[in-house]
Each structure stands twice: as C-alpha cells, then as structure tokens.
Amino acid sequence: MEKEIIEQYKKIVYYFGELLGPTYEVILHVLTSEKESYIGAIANGELSGRSLTNPLTDFALNLIEDKVYLEKEFITGYKGTMSNGKEFRSSTLFIKDSDGKLTGLLCINFDIDQYKYIAKDILGLAQIILPLNDLTAEHTNPYIENFSNSVRDIVLTVIDSKLLSPDVKLSQNQKIEIIEILEEKGVFQIKGAVVEVAATLTISEASVYRYLQAVMRKKEA
Missing domain, CATH: 3.30.450.20 (PAS domain)
Known part of the structure; x- marks a missing residue:
C-alpha cells in the first residue's frame, strides 16, 4: 500500500x-x-x-x-x-x-x-x-x-496444547507436521513468528527454517 x-x-x-x-x-x-x-x-x-x-x-x-x-x-x-x-x-x-x-x-x-x-x-x-x-x-x-495480543497466543490456538506438555517429546516428523499446519494457517506471515514458534516447540530458529523449507519443497513437489 x-x-x-x-x-x-x-x-x-x-x-x-x-x-x-x-x-x-x-x-x-x-x-x-x-x-x-x-x-x-x-x-x-x-x-x-x-x-x-x-x-x-x-x-x-x-x-x-x-x-x-x-x-x-x-x-x-x-x-x-x-x-x-x-x-x-x-x-x-x-x-x-x-x-x-x-x-x-x-x-x-x-x-x-x-x-x-x-x-x-x-x-x-x-x-x-x-x-x-x-x-x-x-x-x-x-x-x-x-x-x-501476541504471536504465541496465535501459535497456541493452532497447536494442540497437549503436544506442548513437558512430558511429551515430539519426533522430528511431528515437528514438521506442526510447522506445516502453521504455514497453512499463514502464521509465518506474522513478523517474529519464527522466533515464537522456535520457543514454543523448544527448538532452534534454524530448525524452524529448515523444517519450513522441507514443507515448502513438499508443497512444490
């Protein structure tokens, strides 16, 4: 605009x-x-x-x-x-x-x-x-x-809170699936989303970018 x-x-x-x-x-x-x-x-x-x-x-x-x-x-x-x-x-x-x-x-x-x-x-x-x-x-x-009022709130509305329990250890495939859902919902259009998703999933920002790239390659295939 x-x-x-x-x-x-x-x-x-x-x-x-x-x-x-x-x-x-x-x-x-x-x-x-x-x-x-x-x-x-x-x-x-x-x-x-x-x-x-x-x-x-x-x-x-x-x-x-x-x-x-x-x-x-x-x-x-x-x-x-x-x-x-x-x-x-x-x-x-x-x-x-x-x-x-x-x-x-x-x-x-x-x-x-x-x-x-x-x-x-x-x-x-x-x-x-x-x-x-x-x-x-x-x-x-x-x-x-x-x-x-925060990116975290939006992320939590998309991700099942049960999956974020300290007692649950997510596999790599589960993390990729979550990233895919967040991408489909447009969450990564929000500024600061990568940082918040990384903190919520307790993974590095580099991992979020890596999983996101995998999701985008899957969509383009």
Missing part, C-alpha cells in the same frame, strides 16, 4: 474512532508483502488491549490464506472473542489496489458486553428470562474471530 493511501486510511481510522465512540475499536492492518503486515493505525485499542505492535489475528490470517477477498469486498457482523470472554461484533473491509491485490484490512469491532447486560436487565424487568448467550446468538454468520 502506498504511503499516501496509508495516511488517508489512518485518517479514516481516527475519524470513525471518534465518530462511533469509545465502544468501537477501529484498526488498519497494512500488508507489506504476502508474508508480513503491521498495524498502521488503531483507535480505542484499549477495548481489546491491542496496540501498534500486535500481530494479525489467526482469523485475519485465514481470510488472507483462503483468499476470501477475491469473492467478497467485506464481511460484517461476525463474532469476535477475547481470551477473557469479552465479545465483539466485528466487520472487515478488504483494501485492494487497482489490480485487485490485497493491500490491507480495515476492521471495526463493536464491544457488545455492556449492552448484553443492559438487555438482560430490561428483559428481567419484563420477567422474560433468557440465557445470556441467547441475547447475542449468531445464527447466520459462520465467522468467529479470536483476538490475540
């Missing part, structure tokens, strides 16, 4: 952040290549605890990996969740250049938690009792996003 365009989208982020108010988080993700991205601007980031240093979510990575942007201009109204249980109603606009290449994501996340409880209180006054989850049940939108 060209610098001038990034600056224009930054203005849009801060504009919507102020216009919509403190219950809306607005984020601009800039894709610098097929493998790397960064947060170009964020408004009301305290809602999710994210800042300019945080990576893309695994959900966003999957959207890019699955090339959803080729079929849709945007997706709206899907559920986003934090590890602490906080829920958002989220939407993502795909930013593309004149050739249709994806260059960024403009995401808006609405904090619905306070409104869930307000709705429950109002229903309670009318003696209508519904489970809290029913107030925000999503019956039509298949997308669910899990917000993560």
